[in-house]
Structure formats: C-alpha cells, structure tokens
Amino acid sequence: xxxxxxxxxxxxxxxxxxxxxxxxxxxxxxxxxxxxxxxxxxxxxxxxxxxxxxxxxxxxxxxxxxxxxxxxxxxxxxxxxxxxxxxxxxxxxxxxxxxxxxxxxxxxxxxxxxxxxxxxxxxxxxxxxxxxxxxxxxxxxxxxxxxxxxxxxxxxxxxxxxxxxxxxxxxxxxxxxxxxxxxxxxxxxxxxxxxxxxxxxxxxxxxxxxxxxxxxxxxxxxxxxxxxxxxxxxxxxxxxxxxxxxxxxxxxxxxxxxxxxxxxxxxxxxxxxxxxxxxxxxxxxxxxxxxxxxxxxxxxxxxxxxxxxxxxxxxxxxxxxxxxxxxxxxxxxxxxxxxxxxxxxxxxxxxxxxxxxxxxxxxxxxxxxxxxxxxxxxx
Amino acid sequence: xxxxxxxxxxxxxxxxxxxxxxxxxxxxxxxxxxxxxxxxxxxxxxxxxxxxxxxxxxxxxxxxxxxxxxxxxxxxxxxxxxxxxxxxxxxxxxxxxxxxxxxxxxxxxxxxxxxxxxxxxxxxxxxxxxxxxxxxxxxxxxxxxxxxxxxxxxxxxxxxxxxxxxxxxxxxxxxxxxxxxxxxxxxxxxxxxxxxxxxxxxxxxxxxxxxxxxxxxxxxxxxxxxxxxxxxxxxxxxxxxxxxxxxxxxxxxxxxxxxxxxxxxxxxxxxxxxxxxxxxxxxxxxxxxxxxxxxxxxxxxxxxxxxxxxxxxxxxxxxxxxxxxxxxxxxxxxxxxxxxxxxxxxxxxxxxxxxxxxxxxxxxxxxxxxxxxxxxxxx
Numbered sequence: 085x086x087x088x089x090x091x092x093x094x095x096x097x098x099x100x101x102x103x104x105x106x107x108x109x110x111x112x113x114x115x116x117x118x119x120x121x122x123x124x125x126x127x128x129x130x131x132x133x134x135x136x137x138x139x140x141x142x143x144x145x146x147x148x149x150x151x152x153x154x155x156x157x158x159x160x161x162x163x164x165x166x167x168x169x170x171x172x173x174x175x176x177x178x179x180x181x182x183x184x185x186x187x188x189x190x191x192x193x194x195x196x197x198x199x200x201x202x203x204x205x206x207x208x209x210x211x212x213x214x215x216x217x218x219x220x221x222x223x224x225x226x227x228x229x230x231x232x233x234x235x236x237x238x239x240x241x242x243x244x245x246x247x248x249x250x251x252x253x254x255x256x257x258x259x260x261x262x263x264x265x266x267x268x269x270x271x272x273x274x275x276x277x278x279x280x281x282x283x284x285x286x287x288x289x290x291x292x293x294x295x296x297x298x299x300x301x302x303x304x305x306x307x308x309x310x311x312x313x314x315x316x317x318x319x320x321x322x323x324x325x326x327x328x329x330x331x332x333x334x335x336x337x338x339x340x341x342x343x344x345x346x347x348x349x350x351x352x353x354x355x356x357x358x359x360x361x362x363x364x365x366x367x368x369x370x371x372x373x374x375x376x377x378x379x380x381x382x383x384x385x386x387x388x389x390x391x392x393x394x395x396x397x398x399x400x401x402x403x404x405x406x407x408x409x410x411x412x413x414x415x416x417x418x419x420x421x422x423x424x425x426x427x428x429x430x431x432x433x434x435x436x437x438x439x440x441x442x443x444x445x446x447x448x449x450x451x452x453x454x455x456x457x458x459x460x461x462x463x
Numbered sequence: 464x465x466x467x468x469x470x471x472x473x474x475x476x477x478x479x480x481x482x483x484x485x486x487x488x489x490x491x492x493x494x495x496x497x498x499x500x501x502x503x504x505x506x507x508x509x510x511x512x513x514x515x516x517x518x519x520x521x522x523x524x525x526x527x528x529x530x531x532x533x534x535x536x537x538x539x540x541x542x543x544x545x546x547x548x549x550x551x552x553x554x555x556x557x558x559x560x561x562x563x564x565x566x567x568x569x570x571x572x573x574x575x576x577x578x579x580x581x582x583x584x585x586x587x588x589x590x591x592x593x594x595x596x597x598x599x600x601x602x603x604x605x606x607x608x609x610x611x612x613x614x615x616x617x618x619x620x621x622x623x624x625x626x627x628x629x630x631x632x633x634x635x636x637x638x639x640x641x642x643x644x645x646x647x648x649x650x651x652x653x654x655x656x657x658x659x660x661x662x663x664x665x666x667x668x669x670x671x672x673x674x675x676x677x678x679x680x681x682x683x684x685x686x687x688x689x690x691x692x693x694x695x696x697x698x699x700x701x702x703x704x705x706x707x708x709x710x711x712x713x714x715x716x717x718x719x720x721x722x723x724x725x726x727x728x729x730x731x732x733x734x735x736x737x738x739x740x741x742x743x744x745x746x747x748x749x750x751x752x753x754x755x756x757x758x759x760x761x762x763x764x765x766x767x768x769x770x771x772x773x774x775x776x777x778x779x780x781x782x783x784x785x786x787x788x789x790x791x792x793x794x795x796x797x798x799x800x801x802x803x804x805x806x807x808x809x810x811x812x813x814x815x816x817x818x819x820x821x822x823x824x825x826x827x828x829x830x831x832x833x834x835x836x837x838x839x840x841x842x
Contacts, residue, residue: 085559085560085561136519137519140515140516140540140542140825141540141541141542141824141825141832141834142540144696144825144832144833144834145832147696148832153696153697154695154696154697154714155695155696156551156694156695156696157541157696157834158539158541158548158552158694159539159540159541160537160538160539160540161519161520161521161538161539161540162520162536162537162538163519163520169537172535173537173552176555176556176559176561177555177559179559180464180555180556180558180559180561181464182464182555182559315535315537316533316534316535317523317526317532317533317534317535317536318532318533335533445520446519446520446523453520453523453524453527454523455520455523455536
C-alpha cells in the first residue's frame with residue numbers, strides 16, 4: 085500500500101436548490117476539484133460517489149454533466165457516512181495501485197423530500213416507534229446533563245460557536261450569529277434540543293481528487309497527505325447504561341491514531357459530526373481531545389474555537405455549514421484540505437499541520453446499526 | 464496485489480416475499496455463505512453489500528440479523544451491477560491486503576414497489592419520455608432483426624432455453640418450460656418483446672465469502688480463484704447507428720481477457736445479463752463467444768445450451784432465475800462457484816474449469832450512463 089495525497093478540492097455552498105437536479109447541484113464541485121488538482125480528466129482512473137438518498141447511479145448522472153465517462157464509477161451509501169466511506173474506498177484502490185488517481189464525490193438533495201424528517205426505514209422498529217434522530221440525541225443530551233452536570237447554557241454554546249465559525253465561511257448555509265438566549269428560546273424540537281441545536285436540512289455537493297503521493301507534486305505544489313483512514317460499524321452508543329460514549333467513534337479513533345502513529349494531542353483541527361449540539365461535546369471526548377466529562381470545560385475555555393488549542397468545526401460544522409447527508413463526509417475533507425493549505429481567510433487555523441475528519445451515521449436502531457469513519461490528513 | 468479466492472457461497476431462491484423485510488430476505492443467504500466457507504465470523508474483515516433500491520444501510524440491517532457487527536460495512540449501488548460492483552470492491556480490498564477475508568452480499572426487495580416498472584430517476588429525460596428498459600431493448604431487438612435477419616422464432620428460443628435451464632435449478636423463480644409459440648403468443652410488452660422475453664420482478668439475495676488465495680485451503684477443499692475483475696462505465700450502446708453493440712461490454716471483455724491472459728475460447732460457461740431475450744444474443748457477440756451477427760446461429764446450434772460448447776446461463780439466467788436487481792451480480796457468481804465445484808446436479812456443466820459473469824446496468828439515458836462489470840473465475 086502506497087501513500088495517497090489529495091491534490092484537488094471543490095465544494096458548492098450548501099443550501100436549498102429544489103429546482104436543480106442532483107447532477108446539476110454536484111457538477112460544479114466536481115469541475116472545481118478537477119481544475120484545482122491540475123489533473124487531466126483522462127488521468128482519473130475511477131470515481132467514487134457517496135450519496136444516501138440520491139437515487140440510482142448518482143455518480144454516472146453527475147459525471148455525464150462534466151463529460152467524464154468510460155471509467156469505473158462506484159456509488160456508495162452509508163447514511164451520513166456515505167461520502168466519507170466513498171473516500172476510504174477510493175483511498176484503498178489508489179493505495180493498492182489499482183488506479184493512479186481517483187475522484188471522490190459527496191452529494192445530496194434533501195429538498196426533494198419536502199423538508200421535515202428524512203425517509204427512514206420502517207423496518208427499524210425504533211423508527212416505527214418514533215425514535216428518530218432528534219429524539220435519540222435529545223436522550224443523549226439529557227443523560228449527559230445528568231451524568232456530568234452539563235448546563236443548558238453550555239449546550240447552547242456549541243451552536244453559538246458553530247454560527248460564529250459559519251459566519252466566517254462563505255460556503256456555510258447559516259452565517260448569522262446567534263446568542264445563548266436565542267438558542268435556548270428557539271422552537272423546541274426534542275427537549276432539551278431546540279431548533280438551533282439541530283443541523284439544517286439542505287442540498288449540496290463536494291469533491292476531491294486523490295492520487296498516489298509520489299505523483300502528487302506533478303500536479304500541485306500543495307498536496308495534502310492521507311495519514312490514515314478508518315471505518316467501522318457497531319454500537320452507536322454503549323447501551324442505555326452509557327449512552328454518552330459513542331462506541332464506534334471511540335474504537336475508530338483508537339485504531340486510527342495507532343495506524344497513523346500519532347495521538348489526539350497532535351491534531352491541530354478537526355471537522356466532527358455535530359448533527360446536534362450535544363454530539364460535538366460527546367465527540368470531543370470520544371476522539372480524545374479531552375477526558376470524559378470535560379467537554380463543556382473545553383468548549384467554555386475556547387479551546388475548540390478558532391484561536392484555541394484545537395479548533396473544532398472551523399467551517400461552522402453541520403450546525404452552520406449544513407448537512408446534506410451524503411455530501412458531508414467529503415465536505416469535511418475539503419475544509420481540512422483548505423485549512424492545511426492556508427486558504428481559509430478569516431477562519432484560518434494558523435499553522436495547522438494535521439487535521440481530522442469524523443463522520444458517523446445510522447444508529448437509528450441504536451445498538452448494532454451505526455457506522456463511523458475517521459480520517460487523518462497532514463500537509 | 465495478491466490472488467483472491469471464493470471460499471463460500473449462499474443464495475435464497477428468487478421469488479416474491481412481500482411480507483418479509485429486506486434483512487429477513489437476505490440473512491439466510493449470508494448464513495449459508497459463511498457456513499459453506501468454513502470461516503469464523505470474527506475472521507471476516509469487512510462486508511460489502513450491493514443493492515440498488517434497498518434503502519439506507521442495507522448491509523448493516525442484514526448483518527445485525529446474523530450477529531455480525533463491528534466490522535466495516537460498505538453499501539454499494541450501481542443499478543443492476545450493484546452487487547457485482549460490490550464484489551469488485553471487496554476483491555480490491557482483499558487483494559490489497561486491507562482485509563484477509565470479506566463478505567459480499569447482493570440483495571433486493573422489488574415487491575415493495577408493488578410491481579410494474581421500477582422507480583427510475585425522473586431527472587433522465589429519456590425516462591420522462593417513456594424510454595424505460597423494455598422499450599430500450601425492444602428498439603435494440605428491432606434493429607438487430609433489421610441488421611442481421613434475426614427471426615421472431617430465434618428470439619423466442621432465448622426464452623425457451625432459459626426456461627429449460629431454469630427447470631433444472633431449484634433456486635429459479637420460473638421453472639416451467641415454454642415453447643416458441645407460447646413465447647410469441649404471450650402478452651406484448653414492447654414490440655417485438657412479449658412477457659416471456661422479459662425477466663421477472665422479484666426479491667432475493669445471494670452472498671459469497673472471499674479471502675486471499677493462499678489462505679483459502681485453510682477453510683475449504685474447493686476454493687474458486689478470481690482470475691480478473693473489470694468494471695467500467697460509458698456508452699450503453701454505440702449511438703443509434705449501432706445500437707446492437709453494447710460498447711461497455713465489448714470494452715470490458717477485451718480488458719478482462721487481457722488482464723487474465725485468456726480469451727473467450729477458454730471460457731467454459733457464462734452467466735450473462737439476459738434481462739431481455741435480445742440482450743443475451745447481443746452479449747454472445749460482445750463477449751467474443753461468436754462473431755458479430757452470428758448469435759442466432761450459436762443459439763440454434765445448441766452451443767450455448769447445457770451440453771453445448773459454452774453453456775450460457777445454466778442457472779436459467781435473469782429470464783428464468785429472476786432478477787432482483789441488486790442480488791443478481793452475486794447470484795451469478797454463486798452459480799459459477801457451484802458449477803466450478805461440480806455441485807449443480809442436472810444442470811451441471813461437465814468439466815467446467817473457467818467461468819465468466821457479466822452484469823450490466825443503467826443505460827436508461829442511453830449514451831453516457833451505463834455500467835458493466837465482468838468477472839472471470841477458475842477452479
């Protein structure tokens with residue numbers, strides 16, 4: 085297995101594009117990534133497209149728009165981790181030498197469902213009984229409050245930070261700041277979560293081009309190396325007795341740090357899966373950024389804000405940047421690439437050398453159903 | 464890249480199971496494949512699940528039923544080639560040494576759509592104008608009749624052969640024989656195609672376990688080696704001027720034979736994608752089993768029937784075995800595995816040493832949209 089690098093990144097601002105097709109939403113991100121990489125289209129050996137609800141042959145429909153055909157196109161679904169899983173599959177194939185270069189796309193068009201709760205599988209009895217995502221995370225929030233004394237003000241601060249970062253990101257879906265009071269007073273969704281504790285629905289796409297690291301400098305002066313990639317499934321939470329420890333994230337992070345030969349203290353910034361405000365706090369701990377129960381302190385001390393020790397979600401995260409499910413994994417990677425290259429303007433994490441992305445999905449049927457993918461990158 | 468072998472195969476008879484969930488349809492195939500392989504569940508490093516319309520996290524839902532969790536689970540969509548694409552992804556990962564063993568699943572539950580034409584993407588303007596699959600293949604059939612003098616009787620013989628083979632396969636959806644007259648007199652679907660020229664809708668699942676070839680004999684006395692794997696996209700037909708040459712199959716077969724170092728004359732049997740009777744004839748030529756225009760003669764001479772030079776679709780193919788879209792790719796592989804092991808009873812191809820599977824999907828929006836995967840196996 086040879087080292088792999090990212091040589092190009094593209095993204096379309098997340099938003100609501102009900103009148104555009106999935107392919108029309110995505111192709112500008114693909115074009116941007118290819119142009120950014122400096123690679124010729126014919127040098128791209130395969131394309132991996134992550135989408136959860138994009139329908140059949142999403143990758144083929146998108147690539148037709150940019151005149152890229154003939155190559156293997158593989159569509160990958162893994163709920164919220166769809167395109168981060170696609171990235172891993174592309175990474176394996178390029179690292180193994182099957183292709184010298186590959187394109188990875190993340191895309192989703194959620195407006196086609198008309199808003200509201202996503203179409204989940206009725207086969208899940210938890211879903212049939214109403215345990216949809218906001219309810220699940222609300223239970224985790226209540227439990228974390230009980231176990232570790234998290235206050236409503238502290239929980240609201242996650243959303244305040246997300247909007248503050250999002251305000252510095254021209255690609256973010258929500259860019260207006262909010263206050264702790266506004267978050268707490270917003271429309272209730274699932275107690276203790278209000279509207280501003282929940283990521284928005286929307287449409288969007290992102291893309292990256294990867295190639296073998298030894299060829300990367302033929303194309304770009306600023307390749308971003310892939311230090312490691314992990315994906316696993318399993319318990320989304322460790323039973324009702326400890327629903328504040330996301331087992332798949334804890335295990336995936338341990339595996340990844342070992343694989344990459346670094347520790348959480350070496351990570352300069354991270355894009356984590358803050359679909360709900362409480363999630364970001366749980367992931368600080370699961371990813372080893374602080375000890376169990378210390379997440380609120382980490383946040384309050386500003387350590388995870390821009391300018392802090394380890395800025396988390398400088399893009400605004402899912403809460404502000406938005407969360408078109410299948411697009412999120414690659415969009416996180418695009419943010420890390422731009423940060424490591426120093427291209428992020430007002431939200432730049434100064435001197436960032438190592439970045440982490442964390443994407444986790446499923447888990448509706450709480451105990452055997454989750455998927456988590458984590459990646460590490462370095463300039 | 465190391466050599467990879469199949470060590471276990473499982474399949475549930477294709478049929479209509481409207482009251483079962485997708486997971487309930489699939490798990491017995493998975494259990495059968497694992498038991499057949501002799502591998503322990505904990506030795507399986509990853510699972511790849513191909514499904515076109517199975518909904519989010521199909522693989523996770525299935526594996527929960529057999530108590531297999533914790534491992535990477537990757538869901539793959541590529542229309543009719545979903546699980547053959549999943550097989551290729553698993554093959555890459557095992558060949559690269561990322562996992563020592565992997566499970567590949569193909570699954571679909573089409574009865575959930577209530578029968579009739581599948582839910583296709585309205586984004587395809589061809590679909591919006593009525594160019595659904597039967598119409599597309601009917602045009603190809605008419606063109607082939609015009610170009611090469613194919614008769615209605617010859618076209619019907621494809622279905623007669625499929626049913627004859629299917630009658631020998633306990634897992635086939637349709638096992639009753641039909642006559643040329645019955646095929647011609649059946650309800651018209653899209654002229655010249657009648658009902659019996661079209662594969663049935665249905666539900667089903669199939670699974671295989673693969674591992675590195677050097678470890679295969681630890682588990683089984685009858686491993687089946689993977690000689691090569693190709694997938695590509697592109698023109699489903701070469702423009703209206705030559706819509707009888709499926710370009711992606713022609714190109715894929717050429718690539719695969721070169722990769723494997725063999726030619727079509729070395730293939731002892733094949734499972735090809737006969738979604739409509741005309742398709743099988745086009746693929747005889749595209750896969751190099753005969754010259755352009757000679758397909759009807761090959762069929763009439765019995766060369767592609769059991770007992771002939773190169774039996775095609777000894778399982779009954781999509782026309783008789785059935786075509787639950789995402790299940791088909793792996794189901795074809797299961798048939799080849801059982802044939803190469805000599806386990807096929809009355810439909811056994813005597814002395815079979817090399818088998819080919821061919822699965823092609825998409826192509827609705829005829830020119831840039833198709834996917835084709837072809838695999839070669841040897842005992």
